[in-house]
Amino acid sequence: MMKSLDIKLWRELWDMRMQALAIAMVIVSGVGIFIMSLSTLDSLYETRETYYRDNHFAHIFANLKRAPLSLVKRIEEIPGVDKVETRVMAYVNLDVEGFADPISGHIMSLPDNSRGLLNQIYLREGRLPEPGRDNEIVLSEEFVQAHKLKPGDKIRATINGRRKALTIVGVALSPEFIYQIAPGAMFPDPLRYGVLWIARQPLATAYDMEGAFNNVALTLSRIMPGGANEQTVIDRLDDLLKNYGGIGTIGRKDQFSNRFLTEELKQQRTIATIFPVIFFGVAAFLLNVVISRLIRLQREEVATLKAFGYSDFAVGMHFIKLVLLIVSLGVIIGIGVGIWMGKGMSNIYMVMYSLPYMIYVLKPQVIIAAALISMAVAVMGTLYAVYSAARLPPAQAMQPELPAKYHTTLVERLGMQRWLSQPTRMILRHIERRPLKSLMTTLGIAMACGIMMVSGFQEGAINYMVDVQYGMSQREDMIAIYTEPASKRSLYSLQSLQGVEHAEGFRIVPANFKFEHRFYRTALHGIEPEGSLYRLLDTNLDIIELPEDGVILTDYLAELLHIKTGDMLTIEVLEGRRITVQVPVAGTAKQYLGLNGYMRIESLNALLKEGYALTGALLKVDDRYQRDIYAELKEMPRVAGVVEHNSAIESFYDTIAETILFFTFISTLLGSSIAFGVIYNSMRIALSERNRELASLRVLGFERNEVAYILLGEMALFTLVAIPLGFLIGYGLCAYMAFQFDSDLYRVPLVLGINVYAFSALVVLLSSIVSAIMIWRNLADLDMVAVLKSKE
Amino acid sequence: MTESAEKTDVPMDNAGSDKEVVFHVHGVTKVYQMGEVQVHALRGIDLDLYKGEFAVLLGASGSGKSTLLNILGGLDSPTDGHVQYAGGDLTRASEHELTKYRRYHVGFVFQFYNLIPSLTALENIAVVTEIAKSPMQPEEALQLVDLGDRLHHFPAQLSGGEQQRVAIARAIAKNPDVLLCDEPTGALDSKTGIVVLEALQRVNQELGTTTAVITHNAGIAQMANRVIHLADGRISQVDTNETRLEPSQLSW
Ligand SMILES: Nc1ncnc2c1ncn2[C@@H]1O[C@H](COP(=O)(O)OP(=O)(O)OP(=O)(O)O)[C@@H](O)[C@H]1O
Ligand SMILES: [Mg+2]
Secondary structure, three states: OHHHHHHHHHHHHHHOHHHHHHHHHHHHHHHHHHHHHHHHHHHHHHHHHHHHHHOOOOOEEEEEEEEEOOHHHHHHHOOOEEEEEEEOEEEEEEEEOOEEEEEEEEEEEEOOOOOOOOOOOEEEEEOOOOOOOOOEEEEEHHHHHHOOOOOOOEEEEEEOOEEEEEEEEEEEEOHHHOOOOOOOOOOOOOOOEEEEEEEHHHHHHHOOOOOEEEEEEEEEOOOOOOOOOHHHHHHHHHHHHHHHOOOOEEEHHHOHHHHHHHHHHHHHHHHHHHHHHHHHHHHHHHHHHHHHHHHHHOHHHHHHHHHOOOOHHHHHHHHHHHHHHHHHHHHHHHHHHHHHHHHHHHHHHHHHOOOOOOOOOOOHHHHHHHHHHHHHHHHHHHHHHHHHHHHOOHHHHHOOOOOOOOOOOHHHHHHHHHHOOHHHHHHHHHHHHOHHHHHHHHHHHHHHHHHHHHHHHHHHHHHHHHHHHHHHHEOOOEEEEEEEEEOOHHHHHHHOOOOEEEEEEEEEEEEEEEEOOEEEEEEEEEEOOOOOOEOOEOOOOOEOOOOOOOEEEEHHHHHHHOOOOOOEEEEEEOOOOOOEEEEEEEEEEOOOEOOEEEEEHHHHHHHOOOOOOEEEEEEEEOHHHHHHHHHHHHHOOOEEEEEOHHHHHHHHHHHHHHHHHHHHHHHHHHHHHHHHHHHHHHHHHHHHHHHHHHHHHHHOOOOHHHHHHHHHHHHHHHHHHHHHHHHHHHHHHHHHHHHHHOOOOEOOOOOOOHHHHHHHHHHHHHHHHHHHHHHHHHHHOOOHHHHHHOOO | OHHHHOOOOOOOOOOOOOOOEEEEEEEEEEEEEEOOEEEEEEEEEEEEEEOOOEEEEEEOOOOOHHHHHHHHOOOOOOOEEEEEEOOEEHHHOOHHHHHHHHHHHEEEEOOOOOOOOOOOHHHHHHHHHOOOOOOOOHHHHHHHOOOOOOOOOOHHHOOHHHHHHHHHHHHHOOOOOEEEEEOOOOOOOHHHHHHHHHHHHHHHHHHOOEEEEEOOOHHHHHHOOEEEEEEOOEEEEEEEOOOOOOHHHOOO
16 A cells, blocks of 8 residues: 555655755755764864873963973972973074075974973874984974975074074974964964974073973873862962963963864854754755645645545655655765765864874764754654645545635735736735745745855955954064063164164063953053054054053953953063053954053053063065065074064965865855755746646747746846845854854954855856756746646 | 627628638647557548638547647647648747747637636736737726626636636737637536627627637537537538527527
């Protein structure tokens, strides 16, 4: 008995194959993006956890000026501390043969014959430096790859003012530097920033750190003694290091590289929640419309089956099976697509982050969840239609449905009637007869448009951040960073270099900002009040006048601390005499990167009760002399590093170009699958519902295109309304994502260029045109004779 | 031509060979391929229809009446043979030419009315007059079928007979050269059927429209000039009525 019903099922599925495929595509997208984002999320977690565990990534980190090794004992005595490792580290200038731009390096000590106790490096190639050798280094993989170096090659470094040739003996990665970015830089730039490891003794000698350290990392015991927790350990360590120039102890969650990774994971989670919801919603809607139509067409068959003694359940199951078949198709392909995209994403993360490996994790739960959610949503979407079909008493179902009732539409009642041709009236009345369905269709198409905008948004946001940060706020060509605070005279010597057009000094001190019970550890910047190279901007991007006294905070920092202009901010300076002062907040500045406080440089120096001191200088230079200036800066012992933004930005764009392409490709795929799914299915159903009407018009002498107008005109109207609506939805989605992505590391500006709108609209229009062409072909098969033979 | 409307009982036996031929059907066959089986719907039809005549097609179910009418109306094409309309060959016409033919020359009336549900009575007519060459006013056409007071009703608000009269009004509103009706009274009771037939007769006589009507009802044949009998895809007999009856006089 069931056998023949199943044959009917397959036959029906075959008859509606294009529609089924269009719906399946939407499900493919939903399942695909669900699996992609969740598997990427799981993979990143798993990879990070494994990496951290295997390489003993520390729990707590601290930098300080200089402390004797004897202090280690006291650190170990802090309750809750498990292992402690001290290191010597410094920022240096690097030189690679044939590469003229400034390169800054972060050099760290390695214990003899060891990858370290904590934060162990992952040796990809080569070996560790021989104990005591001052010319052997292990170099970070990203840097090695960017410069196409290999073990045995030499690079040069200026270590504490002395140039030195160093031989690369190994290539490594480190859990501390998964996200590698130079201090103060906006983007990672493996060409101009590298991490290197060298034997401890020669490095200590070079920096006068024999028997001492300036960096310490520790892990916490698995079982903490009573009362001890991460924060108490941090506080104790802070106390201990205070007298040794400690500039703040941080937990793992604040460790820079780890923070970035955490933010990235958060973004993935946002994506994993919003998008599948949209896709599954659209799929449920489409299945509902298509199955409702199918059931309406089969009223009599349903009645006949029931008259023959099939149960309500059997009849209901028949349609549910059809739904499940379509969904299964979508789920199966979606899983494949999801895995493919997940691997693609993971690879992108491998490229963007320095991970030694990527453990691609595809949890069975994720697949099961994807399948179950899509099935449940689809069945829910069609349940009502199926339920009413199953419940219909046979006698009633045998009767054809009552003829459709129409009314004159609002537009016509408003007196526009005269200008509307009969086909146009048909369009309007058909739309008005099913307001909910029309609305949902429009909304579906709008969703497609909205989703498309998300990919463009990320690119636009980056462009805008760069424009504001480097076009308007920071306008120097180079930054020279000093090894330690220097007098104003240092500025004159920079200004006297040939080609330097203008130089402005700045002072940066690490500080803890406190308001009420909230605090944030960052830096206080002293800048020139009337400077032209570093300018603070307000929300309208107008330049802010630095007040005589008082501090200007990054707007997001003010929000974080819940502090308003006029409130007194407590600043604990983490350097020098470590004074604590109260300063009024004079205003906030718009900044997309990092959180800082700003003051006039004299005010800052006065506050610190020190003379005029600089920690670096901003330089505006003549392009022609840029290389020479750089060469001279490198020779200056006072200059620890040189940062150049322009080239960094360029290389950043190069690195992300591929990523952006990948995202654009995926979102176009997703957007067009929704647009096509919604438009094609709506048109097919409209065609089936109005088959008789349209064939009758053909009989009356309407041309195919005149008949098509009635069908396609309706869709065109939906599409035209959907596009602006989609812009709104897209804007909302982007705003939501920007809001979700905001963190103290960076804020994502919500800028949507005209090109983003145009591209989204274009994709929707193209999907619409493709559907229209397919429907146009179907219109050729309109059977005029058949439609005259039967009553509806 | 309108004067002749008065002389309804005048025999039109002169609708013979000396009259202008509108349709010239020659050797038309129609074969439907149903998988393995061939269905011969028409097996060689030769027929002329004359300008202004009122012809009735009679025959058993499945004898090929609708097939023939659909071919005359340019909805279908024969497997073999020729159909000439006003000197042009319909069997050689393109899809576009057939559409134009239907648009400007043919009026159709069907058993199931085939009105557009989303348009009112008046608009159902306007939909045709808007694309025709020299149509009458839609209101005028509805007046002809006595529906002047139902202009703004949607099909769902009209009775079957009223819907069929709207369909007739729609068919005649473009001032067609031929009016083709497939069982126009098939779905109606006798009283309503007579009203509809009166409308058809009035159009035929007042406008001189060549009219072909398919029916199962032999009684209706009595109002025709000629009665064409079909059996098994062939014309078995053609009768010419000496006197035509008024629809009201028909024995249903
Ligand atoms: N599309 C088709 N495919 C196959 N066979 C068809 C098709 N249309 C008609 N036929 C067959 O052609 C023959 C003639 O059909 P037609 O519709 O012309 O009959 P009819 O005289 O109008 O009958 P009725 O009085 O029942 O309407 C019938 O045997 C019918 O089964
Ligand atoms: Mg028939």
